[in-house]
Amino acid sequence: MTHPFWRALVAILLLTCAHCALAQTPRSVMLEDLTWTELRDAQQAGKTTIIIPIGGTEQSGPGVALGKHNARAAFLARRIAERLGDALVAPVVAYVPEGAISPPQGHMKFPGTITVPDAAFEATLVSAAQSFAAHGFRNVVFLGDHGGYQNDLKRVVAQLDKAWAGKPVHALVPAAYYQASSDGYAAMLRKQGYRDDEIGMHAGLADTSLQLAVAPQMVRLDALRRGPKLGAADGVFGGDPRRSSAALGQAGVDAIVARTVDAIRQATAGR
Numbered sequence: 001m002t003h004p005f006w007r008a009l010v011a012i013l014l015l016t017c018a019h020c021a022l023a024q025t026p027r028s029v030m031l032e033d034l035t036w037t038e039l040r041d042a043q044q045a046g047k048t049t050i051i052i053p054i055g056g057t058e059q060s061g062p063g064v065a066l067g068k069h070n071a072r073a074a075f076l077a078r079r080i081a082e083r084l085g086d087a088l089v090a091p092v093v094a095y096v097p098e099g100a101i102s103p104p105q106g107h108m109k110f111p112g113t114i115t116v117p118d119a120a121f122e123a124t125l126v127s128a129a130q131s132f133a134a135h136g137f138r139n140v141v142f143l144g145d146h147g148g149y150q151n152d153l154k155r156v157v158a159q160l161d162k163a164w165a166g167k168p169v170h171a172l173v174p175a176a177y178y179q180a181s182s183d184g185y186a187a188m189l190r191k192q193g194y195r196d197d198e199i200g201m202h203a204g205l206a207d208t209s210l211q212l213a214v215a216p217q218m219v220r221l222d223a224l225r226r227g228p229k230l231g232a233a234d235g236v237f238g239g240d241p242r243r244s245s246a247a248l249g250q251a252g253v254d255a256i257v258a259r260t261v262d263a264i265r266q267a268t269a270g271r
Helices: 004-023 036-044 067-083 117-135 147-163 175-181 183-191 205-214 220-225 246-268
Strands: 049-054 087-089 139-144 171-173 200-203 235-237
Touching: 004 183, 036 147, 049 067, 049 117, 067 087, 067 139, 067 246, 117 139, 117 147, 139 147, 139 246, 147 171, 147 183, 171 246, 175 183, 175 246, 183 246, 200 205, 205 220, 205 235, 205 246
Parallel strands: 049 087, 049 139, 139 171
Antiparallel strands: 200 235
């Protein structure tokens, strides 16, 4: 039988270890994981770039969950920030323009899609960026995972650059991020022998493979593979997700992260 002294000593050591673990500053690059003092210390240590990941809540056919863009934007932004070394990641913007409500257009024809006006979306991003600038960030990076609001992001950056003229803070939307996840990724898949009518524009092989690499729990892969070819009436546009795989998606993830990191470094060099 263990002596009471040794039991007490073990208990003290375990408690001490637990306190030490709690006292450590989180290594997370996610803003929401930090206290304000941890954020202050991170900035003083050189983390002066903030990435704002922008997703969207929309249908992606019967095989992919509605939060696809939100999960993907958060995952990729985290990977990009970790690779950059001087960046943190803001909360995901999940409410984005998705088309008219009445009559419903585009993805709004499917239950679960959420839309907001372009003006409200842009104002939200401008206010978020101004908040970060007021708190000491010097580079505000917008990463938009959805094609429908890319022009909104360009207008936001133009507005901020005008307001910040002559100040040590800059806004940017690296074109490499969306290009690598759309046309760039499609070109990679073509080189591997996949056809355009598989790759698709929305919820096809490309979209679904990326999601399998990022958040596989959001994909109903077994049901997709057992089911028939899906079409526009199902919310799948121009593609066929049945041969999707995490391995295909991982190649896309690696390319998106690498190209976006390079683009951000080039844009912020010397600032």
